[in-house]
Amino acid sequence: MFRGRRMDEPSNWNEAMDAHRNDDSVTREIRCFELARRLIFHEVRTQTIRKLTGFSRNRLATLRRRLKVSDDARRHGPPPRSLDVLLRTARGRTEAAAVAALFPIFKHPVSIQRTSALDDGEQTCDIYDAYLAYYPQSNVRFEELMLLRRTLAKGDLLELGLCRICKGLIMNIRIDRCRPICAHCNSLRESEQDSAFLDEKTTSLS
Numbered sequence: 267m268f269r270g271r272r273m274d275e276p277s278n279w280n281e282a283m284d285a286h287r288n289d290d291s292v293t294r295e296i297r298c299f300e301l302a303r304r305l306i307f308h309e310v311r312t313q314t315i316r317k318l319t320g321f322s323r324n325r326l327a328t329l330r331r332r333l334k335v336s337d338d339a340r341r342h343g344p345p346p347r348s349l350d351v352l353l354r355t356a357r358g359r360t361e362a363a364a365v366a367a368l369f370p371i372f373k374h375p376v377s378i379q380r381t382s383a384l385d386d387g388e389q390t391c392d393i394y395d396a397y398l399a400y401y402p403q404s405n406v407r408f409e410e411l412m413l414l415r416r417t418l419a420k421g422d423l424l425e426l427g428l429c430r431i432c433k434g435l436i437m438n439i440r441i442d443r444c445r446p447i448c449a450h451c452n453s454l455r456e457s458e459q460d461s462a463f464l465d466e467k468t469t470s471l472s
Contacts, residue, residue: 318387356452362437
């Protein structure tokens with residue numbers, strides 16, 4: 267004879283599990299919607315938003331209309347596959363280092379479950395929003411930030427380093443033997459060069 271167990275318990279357990287799964291799907295739907303909304307306002311490409319949220323192209327177009335966001339207010343074409351545009355200037359290398367410094371702060375807590383594209387999208391968006399709050403005039407785009415995270419995680423191309431003049435944080439290319447300088451030191455050097463050129467020109471005219 268079985269004691270302490272009712273015949274309807276399996277049914278109740280199944281109903282509870284179904285309700286839990288339904289709650290999970292609703293929660294995920296809300297998270298996807300909110301992430302899509304944030305990315306639309308960051309002018310992120312449709313291809314990238316679809317990859318992170320799983321939303322269809324038509325659904326994103328509908329969401330843009332509801333948010334009254336013009337279709338022109340987004341990036342077109344394939345997402346960036348190179349960081350050359352970001353790293354070719356001293357300012358870009360300095361900004362890349364400043365963004366990368368935020369990565370450990372927003373690191374996922376240790377979990378046995380593998381992070382999803384949605385998890386990564388939300389975290390990257392949090393990092394991007396935090397950086398824009400600190401430096402709203404930044405030229406770094408969301409998809410460049412995503413590419414920067416992946417590249418640093420691989421560890422074969424980029425590394426955080428120090429400016430050779432002021433020792434401030436800067437992004438270095440591993441194969442580049444020449445240690446670059448930060449945007450601040452670069453602007454000071456250009457200003458000094460301009461000043462020296464003007465002095466030399468004034469001296470030659472006198």
